[in-house]
Structures are given as C-alpha cells and as structure tokens.
Amino acid sequence: MVEILKELEDRFQVTDLVQQKDHLAFVSVDKNKAIPMITWLKDQAGYTSLTLLTAVDWLEDGKFQLTYMINNPKKNSQIAARVMIDRENATMESAHHLWESIRIYQRELKEMFGIDFPGSPEVDESFILEGWVDIPPYRRDFDTKKYSDETYFPRPGRQSNDPAEYMKSKMYPNE
Amino acid sequence: MDLTKMFQFNADRSSYPELDANGKPIIDLSSHKYLKLWQGPQHPGVTGNMSLELTVNGDEIVESKTHVGYLHRGFEKLMERRKFIQCFPTCIRMCVAEPDPNEYILSACIEELSGIEVPETAQWLRTLALEMARLQVLLRGVPGQAGTFSLGLGYQWGNYIRDLILDRFEELTGGRVYHMYILPGGVRGLLPDGFKKRMEENLKLVDEFLVNINDLMYNNIVFKQRAVGLAVIPVEWIDQYGVYGPAARAAGIMRDVRKTHPYLKYSELDFEPYTTTASDVYARSLVRWHDLKMTVDLIRQIMAKMPDKGEIKAPTPNVMHWRIPKGETYVKCESSRGEYGMYMVTDGSDMPRRVNLKGPSYTHATALLERLLINANIADTAAIMVSLATCPPEIER
Amino acid sequence: MSIKDLLTPFTAWKRITKEPVTIRDPFNDRPGAERYRGFHKNDVNKCIGCGTCEDICENEAIDMVPFKDPISGDSGLRPRLDYGRCCWCALCVDVCTTNSLTLSNEYTWVTVDPEDFRYTPGVDKKAWDDNEKGWKKPEGSYEFYNINRVEMHHLHPEDRDKSFVEMVKGYSREQAIAEADRCVECGICTATCPAHMGIPEYIKAVRHEDMEEGLRILYETNPLPEICGRICTHKCETVCSIGHKGDPLSIRWLKRYIADNVSSDKYKEILNTKDLSNNHKKVAIIGSGPAGLSAAHYLALMGYQCTIFEQYEKAGGMMRYGIPEYRLPYDSIDKDIDYILSLGVDIKYNTRIGTDITLEQLNKDYNAVFAGTGLHLGRSTGIPGSDNEHVYYATDLLRQITAGEEIEVTDQIVVIGGGNVAMDITRSLARMQNQKFGKVNIITTALEREKNLPADLEEVVESREEGAIINPGWAPQSIEIENGRPVGLHVIKCNSLFDDTGRFNPQCDITKKEFFPGSMIVQSIGQGMDLSFVNEDFKKDLEFGSRGRVVTNAYFQTSVKWFFMGGDIIEGPDVIHGIANGHKAAIGIDNYIQGIDFTPAK
C-alpha cells in the first residue's frame, strides 16, 4: 500500500493521503489527472475492479467530491480517489471506456446530482426518476422533508408539545 | 437410449440484428422484424420491482434495457438528515430479503469512524445473524432457480424452513423480516435460552433439504437441459461488468469477502467457499447450493465457538447527539449475492454527510444483465436474472 | 446426462406422506416471541413525559400529548403513537429514560377505524397492556447514554481537613464534555429550577465547547454562575430524567465549568454589556446577598441606576459570611460580584438601613426600593445554659471566620443541629481544631435520626471523613455549666419528630440519656429574620402572612407599592431562590416605575 501511494504521489501528485485501514486508502487527485491515474491503476497496477463511483455534495464549498473507489483483487487493496469539481456546471470526464459498468454510476450521478459525463452512454436517460422536474434530489439543497410535506399530506390532528414549554405554560406562564 | 439427443433443443439462433461499425446492434423497429416486450414491473419472472425492456426477434432477445425506479425511497439521502442512531432502522430497508448486512455495514462504518471496538460476544452474535440471514435467503434462492423453469416444489420446501429460521430470528431479535438487531456499538441481545437446540433442529431440516434439493434440481434432466450452458459469464467480464460473489465464483474467480478480507469472526471459522468454472446458470446455482451447505456448517461452528455470555454492546456517546469527526470510509461484507459495501462520509456533525450503498445488483442487474440477455431466449430471462440474484431495492436504494 | 437424471427428481414423491406444517389458527396458536417487537405499552405512572422517545423516533411516529397537569419532574405529557408511521424499531423503548415504555408481543389488531391506530399507550386501554412478554431492553445490557456520572475530583480528607482550600476541583475539558454528553435535552429540569435556567441549552454549549454562548445563557437567568456553580442546592438534579436509571447530570458542576472557563475581562464583551443605556431612574437595594445582587444586575441591564446598601464591609451576604471558604472561595464570589458592580451598580458598604439611613429616606430619594436582607438572627434552643457566653450561634461564628476575626476554638466542641449550616460550622471548626490542636474533637447532634437528617448526605459523609462525630437522634436538654463555662450537653433519645397528623411533636425516651462533653457549644437550629430596619409605623402598612412573613405578589411587590422584597425573607432559603426573586422583582420594579399595570396571579 505504502509503495503504491508513494508512486501515486510521484506520478499524479495526489494529496491528502489518508490510510483509513490496512487495505483502504483515500487520496485527492486533480480533476485533470484523475482519469489518467485511474487508467494507470487499472491497467498497470492491478486495480482492475471498480468498487463504486459516487459523489458527495460540499455545498458550502461550492464543490462536488467524486469518489472513485477501485480495488486490486489480487492484493486485496483498495484505493479511493477523491476528485473535487465545481458544483456550478458540474462536469467530469467519462470513464466508460475503462469499465462497462461505470456508465451506470455516471448515469445515476447525472440524474441524482446533476453531474454531467459527456459521451457516457445513456447518460441523459432517466435512471431511477421519471418525469422529475425539481433540482437533482441528492444535492444538499434539495430538501426531502419539504418535498415530502408538500407532496404527501400529513395525517390530520397530529400535534405535539415540547415538555419544557408545556411545563412553563402550565406552571409558570408569567416568568 | 441417448437421452441427451431426445431432450436436445438446438435453437437455430438468428443472426439478427446486424451490428454497426462500433459493434452496436442496428435495430429498426419499423422493419417489423423486432418487437418490444416488457418483462416487469409486475411479472412473476422478475426478481422484484424492476422491469426489462426487451427487444425481441422471434423468441430471441436482441437488446435489453433495465428499468428501475419503482421503489426508490431515497434512503441514502434520508440518512443525511437523520442522527446516526436513526439511520439504523432506515438503512435495513435497502435490501428487503437480506436486511442484516445493511445493519452490519452501517454499524461498522459508524464504529470505525468514531473509533469504537465491538465486544467479542457481540461480534460472534453479529456473525451468527449474518449467516442466519444468508441461510434464510438461500433457502428460497437455491430452489428459486428451479422455480424459474416452473419447478416450484423445492421453493415450497425451502420457504417452510425459512419460516422456521425467521422464528429463530424472531426470538433472537424481536423481528422476523427486519431484525434491527445489529446496532452501532454491538447487538441488542444475547441468545435466548434453548436457542442453539432449536436452531440445530432447524439445521437438521436444512441438511435434509440439501439432499432433497440436490435430487430435485441438480440431478434433474430438465433443469440441466435448461441451465447448463445458459448465460455464460466469461472470466474477462468479471471486472469489466462488476461481477461479485457466487456469480464470480461460478466463473472460477474467488470472490468472497469472508475469505479474502475476513471481518467479524470469519477468520476463526473453518470454511472454503466453493468455486467452479462453467460460469453458466447451472454453475451459479450449484455455487449457491454449496454456499447454503457451507452456511449450515458455519452456523454450527459459530454456535459451538461463541461465548454464551458477555458484553453485547460497547458504550457509545449519547445517541441523541452523537457526532462523528470529519472522515470517510468504506466497509464491506459478503451478502448472499456478493460484496455488499457502504461508503460513509462524515463531517463532524451528528448526521452522516453522505451514505452510499453498493450492492452487487447494482451492476448485475444493469450492465451485466443487459449484456447477458443478448441472444438469449425470452423464456430464459427469469432464469438468468435469478442466477444473478438481482435485488432492485439495492440498485435504487 | 443419464437415466439417473430422469429418475431422481421423482424422489420428491416420498414427501407425500409428510404431515402438513401450516398453523391453522395463527391468531391464537402463534403468539409473538418473548422479545417480539409488537404493540407499545407504557407505564404512565413511571413515565415522566420527558419526550426523549419522541426525539429519537426517526419516523415521527410519536406526539407528546397532555395526560395530567405537570408537576416538578413530570411534564404531564405522555407519548401518543401513530401506527401509520411506526416501524417498531423500538428505539423509543431503548432510549426511554424511565424504562416505562415497552413493546408487547401482540401483533394482531383489527379495527374498522384507521384513527384507532393512533393511541396513547397506557392511557387508552388495550388488550395487551398486561402482556408480560415483548421487547424490553435486556436488563443491564446497554444504554444509549452514560447513566453514570463523570466522577468529580475532590480533595482527599487528609488534604483538606486542615485548611479552607476549595475541596471540589472542577471538571477538566474532557470530563465536562463527557458529562454534558449524558444530557438528553428533555428540559424537565427547567421548571424545577427556581430561576428556570436554560439548563439543556447551556449543557449543549459545554458539549459544543462554546463557553461564550454558555455564559450568555447563564446570565439570562442567573448573574451569579461562579457561585451557583459551586454551592447551588441544585434542585434541578433531583428531577433529571437520567436520574431515574442512573446518576442525574452534574448540572451544577457544568455551570461552574462554564463560568470557570471564561475570564472576567471578557464578560462585558460576551454579554454585550459594554454600553448600557441609562434611564435616569434610581432604585435602592437593601442587602448585597444574592437577591439584592440579582435585582441590581437585571435593573442595571434595563438602564436603572442602582445603589446597594450593605451593613457589612463586603458584599455577598450569606454567600460570603455564611458559606465556608472551602466550599465557596472568595475569588469566585468576587468574580461574580465585581462583574455586577462593573455594570454601574453603586454599593455603599457599612451602611445599615434603619440606623444609618431610614427606609423613608430611601423612598424619598429613589423611585423604588428592594430589600433582600436575609435571615441573620441565630435561633436559640432556649435550654438551660444556652445563655452562657461560650454558647454560640453558628452564623455568628461563620461570619466572624469570614471577617478574619479571632474566634474561640476549644479542644472539645458540641454542635447542635442537623442541617447544612450545622455541617458547615462543624467542618469549619474541625479544620480550626486541627490547625490548633492537631486533632478533631467535635460531636454534632440533632433531633432527627440519621436517615432523616436535613443535611445533604455528602455533607454528613464528608464531615465524618474530616474527623467529626455526627451523632443524631438526640434531644438537647441542658448545658452543664461549671465555673462559668460549659462542660457538656445533656441529651435524651428522640424517637420521632412528627406525630401522625404530621405536626412537629418530638417523642422522646427520657430513660435513654447521654452526655456529650464540650467546653464550647454551638447552636445551629435555624435563623430568623430581622425586620428592625422597618419602623413600626411603616409596618402597619405592610401586609403580613401566616408565619410572620411579608406578603408579596408574584413580582415580589409588597402591599406598599414602591417597596419590593425577596430572598430568604420571602422564599428559600437558598441562593438560587434569592436570584430568581431578585430577577422577578427587577421586572416588577421596572413595570412599577414605568407605570405599567401588572396584576399577576401568584
């Protein structure tokens, strides 16, 4: 693990290395170097298996974090590459040429986070949602509670009381 | 008598459709050579709420598209506004048939990110619960493969024993389907008195079931005829398409997290996951049969080795405001379908920043299934799907 | 493929002789397992309506609905379930602070009205209310929060019994955060606190390590946090919901932690009191105890010009002149008081109202007057010999110790009294005996029996650790005097204090006698109020209540509109009541001066 991380530092200038456990490390890599690095890991270093690709919305920083997690099944070693991309017009190079399966992840990310992967097969086709008109729902600024309150009606007659406030209203209302 | 000849049906597969320069099929619906056929979302031959949009030529499939979204509940997102403890009843629903791995990986992520050691007894109980979960899934999953060829009998047998295993779950965890037993820090109870004895009685039935099902399915000419050679997954596809667990092991590739990356108490147990190489529906089904057998053995080993008493839960911060420092991790385990993992990101608050569940169905039911169905017979669709044990709720969460 | 493959499947026929396995009547033949998570039950007499179950429910299946009128320690609310939402995870059961909430093993319920599936367990009677089986958290197995208090470090007896050094060390950062983590934020405690402090809120500030926010919350209701953080009677802790299963939160020590961890030079900035307005109205305050200080503080915030008149040399009242230094060091008192004085509050020391200045004069010079003069007259046992000059009152001695005056300390002392004040004088004198003679020889006796001693248990325990003998259950009869000095106290056994009707009526056994030798006797059986500063004419206008106390309304206004009273003379006696009274009176005074009508109900 240590050697491969060292190598990634040299070749792809990865930063923020975190060796989370024996077989799992996280690294941050520049957007432009991400796909070359993953290609290298897959084709040259034995990281042949894609575990997952997903995104994290860092709304406050105006960034999406893409996490490519890939696995070397022979060495049982896993590397997760964090790639920070702008939230505004979020776009990332497609990796569909590397794995048949990755187009599914990319399609989901397009739908759920609004991150585009130009050239990825079917990337614009809806995957899970159909006829969705709101902002991509996995973005942090999509409020699930609000959506559910507006879409489904709450059961009538439900009302609760806060213990402290209720006690105040009954025991010492003037204080 | 050459039975093989008698039952042989050599389909004269069409050469449709033609492929374009990129190897993509050229399908012109207006040519009247093709028909669109929907299998699902309501169809006994799909593994839950999903549908396949098939383009067929005669009875041959030339293209398939997987459609999901019939039960998207947005659990990953819902967890982003729930306290860590509140995620625990939420996450289990990400796979209905086998909810326990959800409980385990969620708890393990939380524990890892907050540096909590799970007590020994709890680890054994977790291992037991996970194997029991596999047992009850496979009791339907193994005979279910024959069910796709209309042999439903074994499924009835398995379902009955599964019900008894659910009884064991009920007495251990208080629930039959959603057990909510493995929670951050440990588990929620020790084995009830007499549990091992009752479990052993049930396991004896499984032993018997294994023999019967072997007779019924694997030595059955019809089953063989239909399953052998069907939907072969070449070894090169394993990583290309994201193939895990039993499906990979049927292709001769050792993929079993319990062995390759032992968690909980698996390193203290003696087992060797079965592999074979034919990589067809028959092989995948046989791997599951062996998995079931191995699970029975594992449960016996666990019950023999585990302590009867001990701490069942490590102290945790107050669950009402448990905050976890900024961090991220991925925890995996072996579900009955293959590697089942959770990626969790925390940001120092009392709720997860992001939870992403990755189950094998995500690729099995999409990229892989779409590929495998090309040139398959319509009647084999269900069999191929079941051989991959696709589970829609884990695709769309 | 072989002929075998054709034949073996037929082995399935052998099952034709098997018995069917179906359960015919699942409603009756198939009860849920021992731990089954079925329908909810609630022991409504055990439940305190803390609402923690509602908070943990990830499905918003619980509402807190009124069941009875709230009382201290019980909100009167009870959880109501909406089975349209519940998923039977039983987190509510596991988190329940009183273990009142459980699940039965019942799982079938048929009804025609969907609204039936909203119910209040324990209140709406259900068939499964008496089911013994069903989910309850396994006894002693786990808790969702730490039910044990984070130990507070105390000086060991041998390190404290010779000096007046503060004995409670205070929490470290880690300890405070860990202790604050135990709170479930139910807020039940707030009603019980006389000042209704924002307890869960400031505990949260400790958790979040936001001392500035914590200090702001403290000062909303309590301008003496250093003091209260040490010696408050902490009634709140007696009702803490966590206390039902384990130790209540150390609310008092957490308050102290906040105050201890903000340096006084930052107070004004944090509390935003750098530039207070001035409305040019004047209020006179008699007495610089907690009541007077609290009134002055809140009036100053409102822009009033306050002047405190204090008969002694220093401010603080009983907090300084009563409570011993080892429990409440003088710097802590000074920190709180100096801040209040820094708000522009004026104080005139060594000025006694009634002798140096009359009350009438104050009325002329000020827009309103608040009196918080406390209880300073020692009460005598009145037994033969109690008028001897070597028989003292505890409060007098304590005041003299604070003032640095030389007091008599003999090598054999008897203290009469079983309350906290008695323990304070016992422990103070024990320290002084130790300093002077190198050993302790004090007997403290009281009417009450051991288990009914009014003093806090820890006070009794610690007194004993420091070498005092606490020997309760005796009624003092007389003080034996020889050559003009006491030589000891005669007592008889006291069996009970109250009769069946609950009246004070001690029953003694004169055959069981005892003699406690002592060359100095201290009486500590309570204090009375000194209203001599109110002249007789004026007293006529004051309305007095049953036990000689002045009647005030909810804003501590007496029948004489410009005259407000609070603290020990009205309510208590403890510091926090004084603070609450002073705060409330400040609001009343403000309304009075502004001419706003306030006719509150008390």
Ligand SMILES: Cc1cc2nc3c(=O)[nH]c(=O)nc-3n(C[C@H](O)[C@H](O)[C@H](O)COP(=O)(O)OP(=O)(O)OC[C@H]3O[C@@H](n4cnc5c(N)ncnc54)[C@H](O)[C@@H]3O)c2cc1C
């Ligand atoms: C030994 C002892 C230990 C105690 N321990 C605790 C404890 O641990 N926790 C707790 O909460 N409470 C404790 N108390 C009680 C607490 O100190 C009092 O309840 C509280 O101080 C009362 O506040 P107050 O403002 O009403 O009066 P006081 O604190 O008594 O203040 C009254 C002030 O008014 C001044 N004064 C009186 N008459 C006049 C006048 N005519 N002119 C000018 N000034 C005047 C007095 O000098 C005094 O400074 C203790 C009391 C004693 C005696």
Ligand code: SF4
């Ligand atoms: S059992 Fe779970 S879902 Fe039901 S009320 Fe309790 S916490 Fe809510």
Ligand code: SF4
């Ligand atoms: S947590 Fe328990 S004590 Fe508190 S309101 Fe709910 S049932 Fe009552």
